[in-house]
Amino acid sequence: SYFDAIVDGNSVSKSKPDPEVFELGAKLLSLPNEKCIVFEDALAGVQAAKSANMKAVGIGDKNVLTNADIVISTFEGLTTQDLLNKLKTN
DSSP states (O other), rough: OSSOOOOOOGGGGSSTTTTTTHHHHHHHHOOGGOOEEEEESSSSHHHHHHHOOOOOESOOTTTOOOSSEEEEEOTOOOHHHHHHHHHHOO
């Protein structure tokens, strides 16, 4: 009841870094890829998000998640508006 759509590796035939999982999620939400933000802790996931033309928020080490639009170490203390502001400035 908390989510409008759920997609995981069992929903697609190709694994990350292929963007299929994120593209399917956007389709199920009836959103253009450009309006989606992906939260990822793995390099292959960030690559998949960028290949899908989505914003990528890396969660973890900025030296590893180099393709992410921004990298955070935790969600603690962050608001949705904080994240949107960080994405706009990058």
